[in-house]
Amino acid sequence: xxxxxxxxxxxxxxxxxxxxxxxxxxxxxxxxxxxxxxxxxxxxxxxxxxxxxxxxxxxxxxxxxxxxxxxxxxxxxxxxxxxxxxxxxxxxxxxxxxxxxxxxxxxxxxxxxxxxxxxxxxxxxxxxxxxxxxxxxxxxxxxxxxxxxxxxxxxxxxxxxxxxxxxxxxxxxxxxxxxxxxxxxxxxxxxxxxxxxxxxxxxxxxxxxxxxxxxxxxxxxxxxxxxxxxxxxxxxxxxxxxxxxxxxxxxxxxxxxxxxxxxxxxxxxxxxxxxxxxxxxxxxxxxxxxxxxxxxxxxxxxxxxxxxxxxxxxxxxxxxxxxxxxxxxxxxxxxxxxxxxxxxxxxxxxxxxxxxxxxxxxxxxxxxxxxxxxxxxxxxxxxxxxxxxxxxxxxxxxxxxxxxxxxxxxxxxxxxxxxxxxxxxxx
Numbered sequence: 001x002x003x004x005x006x007x008x009x010x011x012x013x014x015x016x017x018x019x020x021x022x023x024x025x026x027x028x029x030x031x032x033x034x035x036x037x038x039x040x041x042x043x044x045x046x047x048x049x050x051x052x053x054x055x056x057x058x059x060x061x062x063x064x065x066x067x068x069x070x071x072x073x074x075x076x077x078x079x080x081x082x083x084x085x086x087x088x089x090x091x092x093x094x095x096x097x098x099x100x101x102x103x104x105x106x107x108x109x110x111x112x113x114x115x116x117x118x119x120x121x122x123x124x125x126x127x128x129x130x131x132x133x134x135x136x137x138x139x140x141x142x143x144x145x146x147x148x149x150x151x152x153x154x155x156x157x158x159x160x161x162x163x164x165x166x167x168x169x170x171x172x173x174x175x176x177x178x179x180x181x182x183x184x185x186x187x188x189x190x191x192x193x194x195x196x197x198x199x200x201x202x203x204x205x206x207x208x209x210x211x212x213x214x215x216x217x218x219x220x221x222x223x224x225x226x227x228x229x230x231x232x233x234x235x236x237x238x239x240x241x242x243x244x245x246x247x248x249x250x251x252x253x254x255x256x257x258x259x260x261x262x263x264x265x266x267x268x269x270x271x272x273x274x275x276x277x278x279x280x281x282x283x284x285x286x287x288x289x290x291x292x293x294x295x296x297x298x299x300x301x302x303x304x305x306x307x308x309x310x311x312x313x314x315x316x317x318x319x320x321x322x323x324x325x326x327x328x329x330x331x332x333x334x335x336x337x338x339x340x341x342x343x344x345x346x347x348x349x350x351x352x353x354x355x356x357x358x359x360x361x362x363x364x365x366x367x368x369x370x371x372x373x374x375x376x377x378x379x380x381x382x383x384x385x386x387x388x389x390x391x392x393x394x395x396x397x398x399x400x401x402x403x404x405x406x407x408x409x410x411x412x413x414x415x416x417x418x419x420x421x422x423x424x425x426x427x
Contacts (some may be wrong), residue, residue, distance in 0.1 A: 003120045006097050009133055011036055011247035012145075014224075017255040018291075020248075024224040027139075028247075033222055035144040036132035036246045039124055043156035045163035046143050047127055052201045053167050053192060055089040059123055063090040063114030090114040093130045136166065137173025145222065150178070152220040160202055161210035165189045178215045186215050252289035257282050265297040274303040279310035281426040288427060314401040314419035319373045324393055325414050326370050326378075328385040335384075337367040341377035353379045353411065378414045387413055399424050 010028040012035055017023055028034050039047060051058045057065050068086040087095075091110045094117065100106040117126065136146035146166050147155040158166070168176050168188040178185035190211050197207040243249055261280040268278055282292035295309035329335035343361040346352060353375045360376065369377035382390060387406035390413055394402050402409075402418045409417050 003117065006093065006117065006121075006129060007245075009097075009141075010034065013243060013247055013249065015249045015251055017251060017253045017258070019255070020250060021255060022224060023251065023253060023255070023258075025222055028141075032139040032141045033145040033149065034132075034141040034247070035148070035222075036142055037144045037155065038246070039128040039131070041154070041156050042128075042131060042143055043154075043158050043163070045158055045160045046131065046147075046155055046166070048201055049160070049163045049167045049192075049196065050131060051089070051127070052196055052199050053164075054092070054170070055087075056199060058089050058127070061088065063088060063116075063118035064111045088114060089130050090117055090126055093117070093126060093133065096130070096133045096135075134170060135173065136169050137177060148222045149219050150216045159210065159213065160196075160206060161189065161193070161213040164192045164196065164210065165215055168192055179218050182215060182217065189215065252284075252291060253293065254282075254291040257292040258294070261292040261294055262297065265294060269297065274298065274301070275305050277303075277305040277308075277310060279422055281311055281422050283423075283426040290423070290427075293423070311422045314421055316416040317418070317420045317425060318416040319375075319378075319414075320416075320420070320425055321394070321418075322373060322378045322414050323370060324397075325382045325385060325390055326366060328389055328393060329366075329381050332385065335366050335381065337365065339366045340364065341366055341369050341380055343369065343374055343376050346376060346379065353415065375415055379411045382411055382414045387411075390414070394418075398427060 010030040010032065012028045012033055013026045014022050014035060015024045025033070025035065055065065055068075057067065065086060065088050068088070071086065091114045094110050094113050100109075121129075132142040132144070134143075135141050136143075136149075140146050140149050143155045143166065146169070147153055147158055147162070150166065151158065151162050165178065165185060165188075168185065171188070175181065176185045176188055193202070193207045193210050196202050197204060202210070261282060265278045265280050269276065277296050277298040279296055280292065280294050281290065283289070284291050293311060295311035296306060298306040299309075300306060326335065330337075340363045343355070343364050345360060355375050356373070361374070364372075364374065364377060366377070366381075368374075387410065391402065391406045391409070394413075399418075399420050401420055401424070406413070412418070
């Protein structure tokens with residue numbers, strides 16, 4: 001068996017914030033929650049408990065534990081059937097990678113492959129792979145997914161009691177499932193805690209305190225909450241190309257900023273009909289990185305307004321692009337902030353631009369015209385700098401949805417007659 005095959009299994013994609021904390025997860029291709037993490041992120045207890053209960057001579061053998069094999073032979077002969085197989089964590093990892101029928105031939109092959117694997121990988125690497133690949137029942141694969149499903153926390157925060165209960169699940173995920181068979185799960189956990197005390201992993205006081213902890217009576221949904229930000233990150237990175245070896249895509253999202261935008265948008269919609277929605281984006285000027293992204297604050301609510309990613313959908317920008325026409329005029333020397341512009345009726349083909357309040361103010365400074373978002377002076381500035389020049393600036397700025405020529409847009413280039421996305425506008 002090529003050693004590379006041990007590293008191959010279908011994992012969930014998890015989008016994280018800029019600090020590596022999970023924002024959103026997606027089921028693996030095999031419809032499982034598989035959230036691999038490095039061994040150092042599995043916490044104090046789970047690696048210790050797994051080694052003590054599954055393979056206590058793990059660090060002293062070379063993949064095959066001869067003492068366990070001899071003990072298994074004796075136990076099986078006494079029982080008249082196979083009740084023990086002398087497996088090690090390494091042989092279990094091989095079985096997780098290539099499932100086989102439990103025959104003498106398959107066990108012999110597993111022992112041989114275990115010896116080979118131990119020469120190629122370190123003990124830490126093997127233990128990490130085992131804890132990430134082993135099944136905890138249903139569609140839960142690996143310790144991280146199990147910890148989040150049963151205790152609503154990452155594996156690094158598991159207590160000795162919680163880690164021991166999860167280790168017990170490995171002996172029969174359905175039989176010892178705590179929400180359906182709490183008495184069995186509790187009894188097994190307590191027996192395993194006693195065994196850990198016998199092995200010197202914990203002391204008497206720790207074992208007794210651990211037994212006082214309640215067992216979980218229900219499963220939790222794996223708690224991810226930033227769908228919109230993660231959709232944006234996945235679209236940028238790709239579901240496979242941007243993933244690290246643990247299936248994670250690190251985004252540029254700042255969780256604190258993301259939470260602030262979410263709360264502000266929710267407050268803004270209080271009392272408004274459910275058919276009205278909102279989106280918000282924060283882009284860091286210095287780097288261009290997206291620090292917060294909510295494409296649709298009503299996403300996932302099932303309302304008629306919940307299905308569109310408004311942050312990445314082209315919309316009329318209204319007066320948002322007027323400053324760029326003024327910027328061209330200032331840059332070319334055609335205009336200064338104190339220059340006077342005529343806010344008076346003018347013709348624009350068969351229609352004429354009018355201000356929002358339908359009033360005209362006569363001569364106004366460029367500063368006032370821009371600050372008050374007056375339409376007529378903006379059109380005069382556009383005609384002075386040239387539609388083609390403004391269109392070229394838009395495209396250099398990355399406004400990719402303005403695809404037609406200047407003649408098609410005409411003076412509406414500064415009046416919202418073209419389309420941009422919120423993300424383009426923020427960037």
